[in-house]
Structures are given as C-alpha cells and as structure tokens.
Amino acid sequence: MKEPQNQTEEVEFLKQREALTLLFQNTRTAVISHGIVVSLILFTLWEDVPHINLLLWWLVAVAVAIVRGVHASMVLRRMDEADAEDLRSSNFQLLLMTFAQTLIWGSAVVFIWPEAADARSFLVVILGGIIAAGAVMLSIHRQAFFFYALPIGVPMVIKLGLEGSRVETTLALLMIIFISLMFVTVNRLSRVFLAGLETRFRMQALSRTDPLTQLANRRYFDTFLDNSWQLSIRNIQPVGVLLIDVDYFKSYNDRYGHPQGDDALRQLAEVLTLAASRSTDMAARIGGEEFAIVLPVTDEEGARLVAEHIQAELAARGIVHEDNPTGLLTVSIGVNVIQALPESDRVRFIEAADQALYQAKAEGRNCIIFSQGENNV
Numbered sequence: 208m209k210e211p212q213n214q215t216e217e218v219e220f221l222k223q224r225e226a227l228t229l230l231f232q233n234t235r236t237a238v239i240s241h242g243i244v245v246s247l248i249l250f251t252l253w254e255d256v257p258h259i260n261l262l263l264w265w266l267v268a269v270a271v272a273i274v275r276g277v278h279a280s281m282v283l284r285r286m287d288e289a290d291a292e293d294l295r296s297s298n299f300q301l302l303l304m305t306f307a308q309t310l311i312w313g314s315a316v317v318f319i320w321p322e323a324a325d326a327r328s329f330l331v332v333i334l335g336g337i338i339a340a341g342a343v344m345l346s347i348h349r350q351a352f353f354f355y356a357l358p359i360g361v362p363m364v365i366k367l368g369l370e371g372s373r374v375e376t377t378l379a380l381l382m383i384i385f386i387s388l389m390f391v392t393v394n395r396l397s398r399v400f401l402a403g404l405e406t407r408f409r410m411q412a413l414s415r416t417d418p419l420t421q422l423a424n425r426r427y428f429d430t431f432l433d434n435s436w437q438l439s440i441r442n443i444q445p446v447g448v449l450l451i452d453v454d455y456f457k458s459y460n461d462r463y464g465h466p467q468g469d470d471a472l473r474q475l476a477e478v479l480t481l482a483a484s485r486s487t488d489m490a491a492r493i494g495g496e497e498f499a500i501v502l503p504v505t506d507e508e509g510a511r512l513v514a515e516h517i518q519a520e521l522a523a524r525g526i527v528h529e530d531n532p533t534g535l536l537t538v539s540i541g542v543n544v545i546q547a548l549p550e551s552d553r554v555r556f557i558e559a560a561d562q563a564l565y566q567a568k569a570e571g572r573n574c575i576i577f578s579q580g581e582n583n584v
Contacts, residue, residue, distance in 0.1 A: 221408040222401055223294050226347050228286050230301060231279040233344045238276035240340070241308065242269055244333065248319070251329060255321040264318050268311045275304045290486060305345075306354045312337055313358040316366040331378060334363055335385065342389040346396040352389070360386045417492040419469055420476035428491035428499055432553070435487075435503040439547035447502035447510040447544035448557065450564045451479070451517065454537045454572040456496040458530035471526055471536055472496065478520045482513050507544045507577060514540045514575045537573035539564060544577075 245268040249261055282297050289297065312334060321327050338356050345352040360382060367379035415427035423431065432448065439446040453459070453475065460468040472492075479490040479498055487503045502510055518538065526536035541564025543556055559578040567576040 218405055218408045220291055220294070222404045223298070224286065224289060225404055225408075226401070227294060227297055227301065228283065230345065230348055230351065231282050231286070231297075234279035234301075234304075235276055237340075237344055238272045238279075241272040244337070245269060245272075248315075248330070248333060252319060252321055252326055255323050255326040256319045260318050264311070264315065268308075271308050271311055275308055278304060301348075302351060302354045305351050306358060309337075309341070309355050309358040313360075313362040316362045320366065331363065331367070331382075334359055335382065338386060338389060342393050346393050347400045349390075349394050349397045352393045356386055356389060420473055420492050422476050422479065422498070423489055423491035425491065425493045428489070428493050428501070431489045431491075432501050432557075435501050436547050436553050436556075438503060439545075440549055440551070442504075443546070444504045445506050445544055445546050447505040447507075447542065448560050449500040449502070449510065449514055449517075450541045450557075450560045451498040451500070451538050452540075452564055452568065453496040454539055454568070455528065455531050459528050459536065462530055474524055474526060475521065475536075475538070478517055478524070481520060482517045488513075502544075505544060507542075510542050510544050511575065511577075514542055518573070518575070531573075533573060539567040539572045540575045541565070541567055542575060542577045 245265055249265045252261060278300065282300070285293070286297075315330060315334065319330070321330060338359055341352060341355040345355055364379045364382050367375045367382065370376075415424055415430075416422070417424045435446050438444070453472070456468070459471065463471075475498065476490070476492065479500060483490040483500045483502075485502075489501045491499050491501075493499050500513065502513060505513075517540065521538060522535060524536075527534065528536040531537060541560045541562070543560035543563060545551065545556060547553075547556070563576040563578040567574050570576070
C-alpha cells in the first residue's frame with residue numbers, strides 16, 4: 208500500500224478510504240433492496256404496463272444491481288491494500304455504478320410509465336422513496352448522491368410537468384423541493400461525518416508520530432516491523448532494517464545548543480523520508496538521536512543503496528559539526544536483511560542490526576556495517 212508522505216496526506220487518505228469502504232459495504236445491502244423493489248414493481252404494474260417493457264426493464268435493473276454487488280465485493284477485498292490512486296479509481300467506479308443503477312430507475316418514467324392514475328402514483332412514490340433511501344445510504348458522499356438523485360429526479364419532474372394536470376404539476380414542484388432538501392441534508396451530514404473522521408484519524412496519527420521529526424515513533428515502528436515480518440514469512444520475501452545513529456550528537460548539542468540540535472534531527476528526518484521513498488518503506492525515530500528504516504521486500508543490495516543514499520544526501524546538506532573529524536554531521540548505520548522463516552526470531556533480528564550499528568561506531572563511525580546472521584539475503 209502506498210504510504211502517504213505526511214500527516215495531512217495520511218489523514219486525507221484514511222478519510223477517503225474509510226468513506227469508500229462504508230459506501231461499498233452499503234452497496235451490497237442496497238443491491239438486495241433494489242432487487243426486492245424492482246420485483247415489487249414488476250408484480251404491482253403487471254396489469255398496467257406492456258409486459259415486454261416491464262420484463263426488459265426488470266431484467267436490466269436486476270442485472271445492473273448484481274454487477275454493482277459483485278463489483279463492491281471485489282473492491283472491498285482489496286481496499287486494505289489500496290493506495291491513493293486506487294482510491295481515486297474506486298471513487299470513479301462508485302460514481303459510474305451509482306449513475307448506471309439510478310439511470311435505470313429514471314428510465315422507468317419512459318419505459319414503464321402507467322396510464323392509470325393510481326399505478327402512476329404508486330410509481331412516483333416508489334421513485335421518491337428510492338431517492339430518500341439514497342440520501343441515507345450516500346449521506347457521507349454528497350458527490351455520489353448527486354449522481355444518484357438526478358438520473359431519477361430530472362426525468363420524473365419532466366414527465367410529470369409534461370402531463371399538464373394540476374395534480375401532476377404540483378407533484379413535479381414537490382419533487383423539486385424534496386430533492387433540493389435532500390441535497391442540503393446530505394451536504395450537511397457529509398461535512399459532519401468527514402469532520403468526525405478527520406478528528407479521529409488525526410488523533411491516531413498523533414499517537415504514532417514523533418512530534419519533533421514527524422516520522423513514526425517507536426510504538427508504530429514496532430507495529431510496522433511486526434507486520435512486515437509476518438509478510439516476509441507469508442510471501443517468502445526478504446525484509447531489511449537500517450538502524451541509524453547520529454555520530455557525536457551529544458557533542459553537537461553541547462556546542463551548538465539543543466534548538467540547533469533539534470533542527471539537525473529534523474533535517475536528518477527529511478533525508479530519511481527521501482531515502483525510504485518506496486510505497487512499502489517506513490522511517491521512524493526510535494530514540495533521542497536513533498532512527499530506523501524498515502525495508503520490506505528488499506535484499507542486501509537494495510538496503511545498501513538506501514544506506515548509501517542517506518549518507519550521501521546528509522553530506523550534501525553540509526550540516527557543520529566541528530567536533531566530528533569530518534567537520535560535518537554524519538551517521539553510522541547498522542543493517543540487517545533476512546528472509547524471515549516461521550522459526551525466525553524478530554527480536555534477534557533487531558539485535559543483530561543493533562550489533563552491526565555498534566560495530567560501525569566502533570570502527571570509526573560514518574560507515575555502514577551489515578549483519579552476517581542466519582538467513583541473510
């Protein structure tokens with residue numbers, strides 16, 4: 208899944224995914240309801256509408272409902288792994304499917320419009336009820352409701368207006384007022400719902416984000432690493448971790464002060480974010496001047512390239528550190544990459560990376576050391 212690049216993007220992404228998930232879950236329920244209602248119309252209008260028109264309309268309505276249901280189930284199965292592009296595609300598909308379904312309902316005023324006044328009133332009530340039900344089901348997505356209501360409302364208002372009688376003209380006006388009120392209501396409900404989602408996801412993001420660097424904190428690092436570890440076992444793919452420590456950072460703080468030290472850490476965090484640029488990577492601050500990057504589906508060569516990129520980018524920034532022999536701020540990096548097995552120990556995996564980091568610092572700092580443990584890739 209594509210990880211958003213900052214907290215605002217992440218919250219927006221999670222809002223969209225949650226809303227779409229609920230909408231597609233509701234779609235499966237709506238499919239059953241549509242099937243029941245179109246069958247009820249078939250039964251009720253059988254004596255008032257030409258049978259061929261009624262049967263064809265019923266078959267198309269049921270077919271489109273079934274397609275919507277199957278499509279919703281397919282989307283929901285892959286929603287947890289969706290990235291931002293997937294969400295945009297799913298949103299477009301939702302609008303398209305919604306429009307297609309309600310276009311069938313709107314076509315009822317052309318293909319199965321009964322001559323008898325009581326049957327016509329029955330159909331008008333049903334179509335109005337479909338719009339009202341859509342307002343409930345789509346109250347979290349005002350754009351979807353727009354695509355839902357207009358294909359029904361516009362043909363019905365035109366048809367009633369063209370009939371010319373006082374009652375039907377009044378019904379057309381009432382339908383316009385009704386649909387307008389539904390739009391206002393859905394718009395307000397959508398805003399309230401999305402605002403609630405934003406508050407919820409911002410609180411979640413804060414609980415797993417380091418406030419200084421805006422990277423993941425230690426708590427989320429552990430969770431993400433555990434998930435990546437399980438994926439490595441399940442998919443028989445390697446997983447890597449980089450443990451990164453700022454060289455002589457205590458001396459840096461003593462010489463330049465903690466505010467400048469904090470700024471240096473923020474710049475390093477930017478470097479790590481650029482290095483962990485793949486959709487599956489994750490950078491975290493796990494201690495004062497200690498950082499980590501988790502690299503799912505990465506072999507030793509890939510991990511080496513990421514580590515070298517970090518050191519090169521940090522050097523290019525030229526952060527002065529007079530107590531460092533290089534004259535610049537540098538980092539030491541310990542790396543471990545393995546193919547995790549069911550019997551592998553995740554704790555020992557991290558300990559091996561930590562030992563590699565310790566060795567890097569012992570060998571003069573500003574270098575990259577790889578662990579040579581069991582199952583290394």
